[in-house]
Amino acid sequence: MSTSFFFGYGSLVNRRTHAFDPAHKAVAKGWRRVWARVPGRPVSLLTVSRDAGSEIEGLIAPVTGEGWAVLDQREADYDRTDARADVRHEAPTVEELAIYVVPEADRLPPDTEHPVLLSYLDVVLQGYLGEFGKEGAERFLASTGDWRVPFLNDRDAPLYPRAQSLSDAERGFVDAALLYVGAQVFSR
Template identity: 55%
Template sequence: MSTPYFFGYGSLVNRQTHVYADIHLARLKGWRRAWRHTDLRPVAFLTVVQDNSAEIDGLIAHVPNDDWVALDEREHAYDRHLVCDAVAHPKDAPVNVSVYAVPDGKHGSPAFEHPVLLSYIDVVVQGYLREFGEAGAARFFDTTAGWSAPILDDRDAPKYPRHQSLSKDETGFVDDHLRALKVSIHR
């Protein structure tokens, strides 16, 4: 039996948001990130959707104590999909890798009632900057769909529970990329 890992592609890329061990850079083929909303959460969030032409950077991490139940609770708005053959990673031993995604038909596009939180974007991009550098963080923006979603500027009073403080340079990087995408940011 091989060791269970999960592929993180959003806030889990930011190591400050968790205490998972045995983490490695990885790449997932055949999936793309997208902003979505589900009735299980009041705000929009990242998910992955199948796209044979796409590949995204992220991290794989060992499932703590090989206990999927605890991790499934954290990721309760998602379904778990086995993606072993689609993930490139540096592990020598065989590993079972799964990714969490909102199931088809159970999500919709973000709306003003369910915006994307800027504090969430900040956390994700900070993780990509630290793990993959500026080029990797730019790829995050390029390989994520749904930037037409309304974004709520909650930086002064973050609503995202695992929010982090960003440096001036990190904040500027996020703001520059959002401006280039011509996103709609509201207070």
């Protein structure tokens, strides 16, 4: 069994988007989620920033064989960063634990030309609802920075490559959450 793990805090919490197993619930202390766009990408995404007073929930899962190459390709705009000292978990024998972070120098604020995809947020919140329940998804909302960024409603024709179908209850939670946090949702 592998002793190398990743900590997922966004779409990697949704087990439907990857085959890394077994996954374990975990908490990363000293990190906060933020929205960012990266030069050269058409959409914005989640990343994390150091924040001594914050912690975020997520999943860790072991990485074996070519797994790091697969993850590094999926998370191409991120640096794989050591987080072993920051993450609490109940997994046995974790010798390496990485978190993916967009470098500060590469981050720009999301805008309407580079929005967050609603299909991406759907996947993220579906993962949190499945792993941590409604209360955990609400903690996700509270532990993620500025929500007043543009979200492109692409649900009818998802642009996110790992888009998932949501139940009516999951979709209702996401829609209510967007209203609650004051997000700007638009269509093209």
